[in-house]
Amino acid sequence: xxxxxxxxxxxxxxxxxxxxxxxxxxxxxxxxxxxxxxxxxxxxxxxxxxxxxxxxxxxxxxxxxxxxxxxxxxxxxxxxxxxxxxxxxxxxxxxxxxxxxxxxxxxxxxxxxxxxxxxxxxxxxxxxxxxxxxxxxxxxxxxxxxxxxxxxxxxxxxxxxxxxxxxxxxxxxxxxxxxxxxxxxxxxxxxxxxxxxxxxxxxxxxxxxxxxxxxxxxxxxxxxxxxxxxxxxxxxxxxxxxxxxxxxxxxxxxxxxxxxxxxxxxxxxxxxxxxxxxxxxxxxxxxxxxxxxxxxxxxxxxxxxxxxxxxxxxxxxxxxxxxxxxxxxxxxxxxxxxxxx
Numbered sequence: 204x205x206x207x208x209x210x211x212x213x214x215x216x217x218x219x220x221x222x223x224x225x226x227x228x229x230x231x232x233x234x235x236x237x238x239x240x241x242x243x244x245x246x247x248x249x250x251x252x253x254x255x256x257x258x259x260x261x262x263x264x265x266x267x268x269x270x271x272x273x274x275x276x277x278x279x280x281x282x283x284x285x286x287x288x289x290x291x292x293x294x295x296x297x298x299x300x301x302x303x304x305x306x307x308x309x310x311x312x313x314x315x316x317x318x319x320x321x322x323x324x325x326x327x328x329x330x331x332x333x334x335x336x337x338x339x340x341x342x343x344x345x346x347x348x349x350x351x352x353x354x355x356x357x358x359x360x361x362x363x364x365x366x367x368x369x370x371x372x373x374x375x376x377x378x379x380x381x382x383x384x385x386x387x388x389x390x391x392x393x394x395x396x397x398x399x400x401x402x403x404x405x406x407x408x409x410x411x412x413x414x415x416x417x418x419x420x421x422x423x424x425x426x427x428x429x430x431x432x433x434x435x436x437x438x439x440x441x442x443x444x445x446x447x448x449x450x451x452x453x454x455x456x457x458x459x460x461x462x463x464x465x466x467x468x469x470x471x472x473x474x475x476x477x478x479x480x481x482x483x484x485x486x487x488x489x490x491x492x493x494x495x496x497x498x499x500x501x502x503x504x505x506x507x508x509x510x511x512x513x514x515x516x517x518x519x520x521x522x523x524x525x526x527x528x529x530x531x532x533x534x535x536x537x538x539x540x541x542x543x544x
Contacts, residue, residue, distance in 0.1 A: 206398035208359040208436070210262035217245025217272040217286035219324035219347030222332070225278035226340065236339060238280050239329030242347045243273030246286030248321040250357075252311035256294035257401070259359050270321075273347060276329045286323060293357060296439070300356040308355065312362065312439075320355065324348030358435070361399055363414035364529045366437030368465075369446040370457050371418030374482035374512055376400070378446060379415045381512040382522060387415060399436045406522040411529050414440065421460045424467035431468050442476045442528035444521065447499060449481040449509070454495050455502040476528045479503045480521050485511040 220242025227235025248270050271286035299308040299318065309318035327345030334341055367375040376387040376396050383402025400415045416433040423431045437443060447458050458479070465473040481499055484492050492509060499507045508524070510517035 205260050206258045207260045207263055208258070208399075208433075210259045210357045211266065211354065212262055212291070212357060213267045213352075213354050214248045214289075214291075214321050215269045215352040216247050216321035216323040216350035217270040218350040219243065219245050219326040220273035220275040220283035221346045222327035222329035222344030223276035223278060223281075224330045224342055224344045227279075234339075237330040237334050237341055238278055239331050239344055240276035240278070240281040240283065241329050241332070242276045242326030242345075243283035243285040244326050245273045245323030245347070245350050246270030246288045247319060247323040248289050248291070249317050250291045250293055250297075250299055250309070250311065250320055251317045252295045252297060252314055253292045254295070254314050256292065257359075257361070258294065259297070259357055262291075262357060270323060270350070272350065273323070273326045275347075276326065276344070280329070280331060283326060285326070288323070290317075291320070291357075294359055296360050296362040298358045298360060300358055302354040302356070304356055321351040321353060324350050360438055361401060361414050361436040362412070362439055363401060363437070364411040364441050365404075365413045365525045366440035366443050367413065367415045367446060368437070368443050368461055369418060370420060370448065370461065373418065373446045373448045373457075375415045375418065375446055378444075378482070378510075378512040378518070379413060381515070382518060383413060385415075399433055404522060404525075406519065406526055409526060409530075411526060413444075413525075419461055419464045421463070423464045431464060434465075434468050434470075434472065438470055438472065440475065442478060442525055443472070444525060445477055445479045445503075446482050447479065449483045449492065449495055450486050454481070455498050458499060458502050478508065478521065478524050478528070479505065480508040480510050480517075482510055482512065484509045484516060485514040 223239035225239040227238045268289050270289045273286050274283035276283045297311050325348045327347045330341045330344045369375050379385050379402045383404045385400050385402030387400045396417045404413050508521045
């Protein structure tokens with residue numbers, strides 16, 4: 204299944220059916236009076252977050268969603284049938300954005316959460332409603348209310364507790380594969396990861412969800428490489444794990460490159476709780492490892508973990524540190540998506 208996190212859709216609610224002008228006609232009933240029924244209501248358009256979806260790929264093949272209109276009213280005080288609603292089923296974590304691509308209409312972060320996108324039109328009144336003492340045979344009825352037509356954007360932001368950041372080939376996918384049940388693609392060339400991956404990580408009998416996104420490069424905010432389009436998937440994370448390749452001879456520059464892209468992206472990513480780890484230490488001798496660790500600590504202004512996902516060195520310590528940031532109260536289990544802004 205292909206991954207798609209942005210889709211443009213066109214929706215229209217159904218119009219209401221028109222009211223009926225009718226008079227009772229029966230044998231031996233000389234003055235039957237009006238008996239025109241009301242028109243049915245038009246169908247509405249809803250969006251609902253459901254389980255089992257992690258992409259918006261369905262909306263690539265269908266972009267138009269039009270609800271049915273209500274049927275007109277009929278004689279004998281019969282109301283027209285209302286149009287059926289249409290429900291757009293989207294993954295948990297989907298933002299619904301107005302056509303201007305800025306105004307957020309709704310953010311569906313829980314299974315079963317629903318939002319009304321376009322209300323169906325009300326059905327018109329039949330002539331029975333217009334009967335009065337002075338107008339006992341009205342020849343008027345209301346037309347149905349028109350439906351609402353609009354264009355919206357669906358933007359998926361994966362819900363994870365921790366997010367991985369780093370340059371291409373920093374070891375993000377290897378770390379996710381070594382600590383979770385995820386099976387990301389791993390290779391010795393840049394941009395192995397082309398779409399975000401999620402994995403459930405276990406540590407000391409507790410679990411949390413971790414997200415891996417494609418690597419950033421200098422100028423990602425300007426569209427270089429894969430750009431910063433996937434950074435939205437770590438906006439909801441409670442903590443970020445910044446992985447820096449320990450075999451790089453420009454380790455401090457690599458660190459500053461990622462931080463610069465986070466600042467350029469905005470949305471508070473650079474201010475989120477962050478843990479820094481130097482990877483691939485199994486390929487370094489002790490002197491080089493200590494020297495580069497000190498340089499990275501100076502650049503980051505805080506402690507740096509040294510790990511090797513392949514050899515399993517230091518991984519458990521990093522996971523425990525992540526869990527402490529996710530659940531400062533020391534809860535037994537992290538519910539999937541228990542993020543904080």
